[in-house]
Amino acid sequence: MNASRIGLVLVAVVALVIASMSLFKVDQRQTALVVHFGEVSRIVTEPGLHVKWPIADEVVDIENRTFMWSSDNMAVQVSDKQRYLVDTITLVRILDAQKFRETVGADLDLARQRIETRLNAALRQTYGKRTFEAALSKDRDVMMQEITTQVAGEAQALGINIVDVRIRRTDLMKEVLEATYDRMKSERQAEAQNLRGLGEALNTQKKAEADRKVLEITSEGKRQSEVIRGEGEAERASIFAAAFQKDPEFYGFYRSMQAYQKSLGQGGTSLILNPNSEFFKYFGTQKDMSQVPTEKQ
């Protein structure tokens, strides 16, 4: 009873060990290579449970999804001799697991090295044909296509399908980058200078304009003033003329009297008078007195 139970357990354990050694699971996301004493005996693409020889067969799992490599800082030279650093991403998928195993021993790193060498050459060739301006913008799609095509051949020999090669970044070399920064800086400085200069020019211009307008306004004022004054003087003249015309001779006399009064009547004037003048006609001797009226008549 007891012995048979132990025997049962033993059989179960042995069966389990054999089963574990001869069964293997293939994931949906993998391809399995069954290697029989170092030789690829078959490729299992169907996911699920599969059978192999225990010990003699070894199973190698290979990714069957698309995955990505990035290759950074590859130096390229464009047709105008300028050098740039390019980063790319490569999307790959292992299509032929057997080839992959046979050529590079299912070693992804080795495969990557070989493909990157090709990629590097393809990049340099593709960039070398173009000016930087074209490479940076309008030709980018075409270039990525070209590179993909060039790399695809090499990859195919390794059982790998190149799904896509994309240029991730195109960068200036470090010293060119510094020069670019300096240029950007000086461009901005020039712009700032220009803006400030323009401000000052406008300032001067506006002030000069103001000064001119000031002159215009004041001289217009002076003009108006002169016109008004002239009108006043003309009116004055006409008023005088109208009044004095009545008797010009009397006006002459009257005005002279006023002028004498005004200019000599303030004192401090020395007069040398002739006793024969009209003012003195009654001055002096009686004979003179008798003489004067007769003279006058």
Place this chain on the structure above:
Amino acid sequence: MPWNKDDDGKNQPPSDRGPWGKPPGGEGPKNNWGSGNKGGPGNIPPELDDLLKKGRDGLKSVLPQGGGRGTWLLPLAAVAAFWVYSSVYQVQPDERGMVLRLGAYTRTVSPGLQFAPWPLETMELLPVAAENQTPIGDSGDEGLMLTGDENMVDVKFKVLWKIADPQKFLFSVAEQETIVKAVAESAMREIVGRTPASDALTNGKLAIQDQVLDITQRTLDKYNAGVKITGLALEGVEPPSSVLDAFEDVQRAKQDQQKSINEADRYSNQKLRNAEGDQAKLVEDAKGYKAQIVAEAKGEAQRFSSVYDQYVKAKDVTRERLFLETMENVIGKSNRIIMDPSKSGQGVVPYLALPAIQNSTPAGSN
């Protein structure tokens, strides 16, 4: 998946290893099937008790009755508990469970408590409703990009994406988030490379955003990634930090310019208002002068007319009177020297120095 105890470790699902044997973690999307473990021991749902009980009853009926029953039962119960623990999955409301039977995809299950008997089946949980955010340009000089006119700008943005097709997402690409990020960055650099810096820095942002989203989506579709780009958030496009100061100085220069213009406006306003005042004053002064002289002229004319009216009445007398009155006033206030030119014969010239003599001898004749 620590519970996933495959016999020899070879058959582990690749998502745990990455394409070339990288250790799990760090690579995948942050909330990618990490949260979706099967409710650890702490929150075993009540149904589990029933299951355990059922299992135990089943065992009871299978196992031969008799001695050593307790020693058999304990490890069996532990194995059963572990089995249930490995086979029951809690699918969260924003997740889908992808069930693989012996590595082959069989079905997608909805949120709720789901059963996938281990080791026959395993389940992977995908957060299909969650929106993932992948930031680009956050660290270091990752965001520095060359523009169409060979300037540099510093771009910072986020890609927002969802799992659109869980089957494609899980089975056609590895390292999904890394690829999303790389493709979006590549697209951004492509578009910025076509845009002049001045546009990228100012009003070209919306256009950039749309184009990058479009290219990214198309490229990912080409890879069958099962990813839907739900949005692209352009968080900042700035000049690189080393030239930022020069860019800001341009802004300051604009303000300086405006200040300069304003100052000139102030100057000219003041000058012009003053000039207008001066002009008005000149005109007013002239008007005053005109009014004055006209009024004076009228007065003078009137005065003359009045005198004349009287003069006409007695011409000789009036004339004589005016003459004498004037002379009286004039001569009376002056220094007078009366001489007879007919006697001296030489006129007044010899006597011109007389006032000086008179001043030194004030007692002289007046």
